[in-house]
Amino acid sequence: MATSTPIDLHTMPGAAGWAGRESAASSRDRTPLRADLTDEALIARTADGEAAAFEALMRRYQARVYQFVRWQAGISERTAEDITQEVFLQLYRVAGQFRGGARFRTWFFTLARNVCRNHQRTLRRRAPERWYALPEEALEAVADDGPGTQARCERGEARRVVGEALERLPAWQREVLLLREWQDLSYAEIAEVLEVPVGTVRSRLSRGRSRLQEALWTHAADRGLRASGRDPAASPEAEPSSDRRSRRGAPGRRAPEHRSPEPEARA
Amino acid sequence: MSRTGKDPIDCDEAVRRLASWLDQELDEERHREVQRHLDLCRSCFSRAEFERRLRERIRAELRPREVPQAFRARIGDLLEGFAAQGRQPDEL
Numbered sequence: 001m002a003t004s005t006p007i008d009l010h011t012m013p014g015a016a017g018w019a020g021r022e023s024a025a026s027s028r029d030r031t032p033l034r035a036d037l038t039d040e041a042l043i044a045r046t047a048d049g050e051a052a053a054f055e056a057l058m059r060r061y062q063a064r065v066y067q068f069v070r071w072q073a074g075i076s077e078r079t080a081e082d083i084t085q086e087v088f089l090q091l092y093r094v095a096g097q098f099r100g101g102a103r104f105r106t107w108f109f110t111l112a113r114n115v116c117r118n119h120q121r122t123l124r125r126r127a128p129e130r131w132y133a134l135p136e137e138a139l140e141a142v143a144d145d146g147p148g149t150q151a152r153c154e155r156g157e158a159r160r161v162v163g164e165a166l167e168r169l170p171a172w173q174r175e176v177l178l179l180r181e182w183q184d185l186s187y188a189e190i191a192e193v194l195e196v197p198v199g200t201v202r203s204r205l206s207r208g209r210s211r212l213q214e215a216l217w218t219h220a221a222d223r224g225l226r227a228s229g230r231d232p233a234a235s236p237e238a239e240p241s242s243d244r245r246s247r248r249g250a251p252g253r254r255a256p257e258h259r260s261p262e263p264e265a266r267a
Numbered sequence: 268m269s270r271t272g273k274d275p276i277d278c279d280e281a282v283r284r285l286a287s288w289l290d291q292e293l294d295e296e297r298h299r300e301v302q303r304h305l306d307l308c309r310s311c312f313s314r315a316e317f318e319r320r321l322r323e324r325i326r327a328e329l330r331p332r333e334v335p336q337a338f339r340a341r342i343g344d345l346l347e348g349f350a351a352q353g354r355q356p357d358e359l
Contacts, residue, residue, distance in 0.1 A: 055346055062342065081338045085345065162325060180290070181326050187292050206286060212325050 039104035047095040054092055062088075065112055068178055071166065072116045083119050087112045106189040109179060113193060157219075165215030173208035176201055274307050275300040281311045289319055 033042075033052055039060070045053035065087055070080040090111055098107055166174055172194075179190045187205075191198045276284075281304040287293050288301040305312045 051346060058342060058346070062339070066338070081335070081341070084338070085342060088342065089345070181322075187290070202287070205290075209286075209322070209325070213321055216321070216324070 039108075040098075040100060043091075043095055043098045043104050044100075046092065047098065054095070057091070058088055061108065064182055065108075067182060068109070068112060069116055071174060071178055072120065072171070075116075075119070079119070083116060086119075087115045090115055103189065105183065106185065106192050109183060109185070110193045113175070161215055161219040162212055165212050169208055169211055173204050173211070176204040177208040177212075180205055274304055276304050278304075278308060278311055281305065281308065282314065285311075285315055285318060289315070289322065 033045075033056055037053075037056070039057065042053045042057045042060075046057060062084070066080060066084045069075065069083045069087065070077065072080075072083075075083065091108065094111070098104065166177070169177070175194060176190055179185045179193060180187075185193065187198045187201045190201045194201070281301055284293060284297060284301050288298060291298075293301065305315050
């Protein structure tokens with residue numbers, strides 16, 4: 001399979017290698033991997049036995065998969081690590097089954113979800129684990145109470161509130177939110193991963209977002225932010241701003257500056 | 268309410284489409300119609316802006332963080348093990 005052409009890890013994101021070590025893959029790969037290679041190209045090269053391509057995929061996806069797994073109901077942090085490792089093992093094992101017509105991300109999260117489900121089935125047969133949501137974030141919120149840390153604490157607190165609201169969501173609403181907000185999957189892709197109609201994706205997203213919104217508002221009200229005119233996201237009467245760009249750019253990017261006529265000018 | 272000759276949709280329709288618009292899930296024509304409405308309607312613009320910022324806030328709060336260092340090392344060991352043994356994916 002491979003001839004030995006040194007791989008230029010310095011062109012890859014996070015070029016230091018795992019835990020600061022030289023990549024073990026570098027000795028057996030063929031052509032340099034460019035940082036802009038698509039996921040689909042990387043999985044094809046993984047299927048050919050190119051470990052560096054697999055390593056690159058893992059770098060891209062490890063945090064997202066780990067967090068996705070962590071949010072599955074009834075999974076502890078330690079178990080999440082085990083499952084994430086299993087997801088990547090499975091990915092390596094079935095890399096050759098990826099078909100070019102599909103988008104890698106959709107295929108991969110279907111795989112990740114199936115691994116999670118298998119673990120959950122196993123867990124259900126055992127005593128449930130005690131699961132603490134976002135332990136480090138909760139610690140962050142309370143650990144540092146010295147001067148000048150209020151903003152950090154508030155941020156940690158908001159994160160905890162959202163995290164707890166997410167935890168309270170039914171699993172089917174949580175999944176769809178995570179796939180949308182973290183993985184940037186389209187409605188159709190989410191529908192494919194979850195094996196539900198697109199309309200179901202839309203309604204689950206809507207309900208899930210409403211619940212998180214309510215949690216933020218309640219938190220804000222508890223802190224008296226609403227009374228003081230602040231809210232958790234923005235003022236509903238916010239004026240158009242020149243820097244309003246969506247996270248993916250499109251609504252904001254496409255939107256020309258707001259040219260709404262003055263109220264009295266409107267019929 | 269704010270529908271004018273230049274406005275292809277009314278506020279109810281704009282609000283109905285808002286979530287899909289923010290998610291980039293409308294076809295080009297419908298997307299443009301919502302955009303046009305938001306350009307003309309201050310009320311709907313404010314609502315859209317609020318929804319967009321709220322989503323960004325939620326995303327920011329829930330953004331994946333770096334995986335623990337110990338876990339990275341664990342995965343690194345795994346990779347090194349593959350490479351050292353010269354395994355192919357289908358040999359696992």
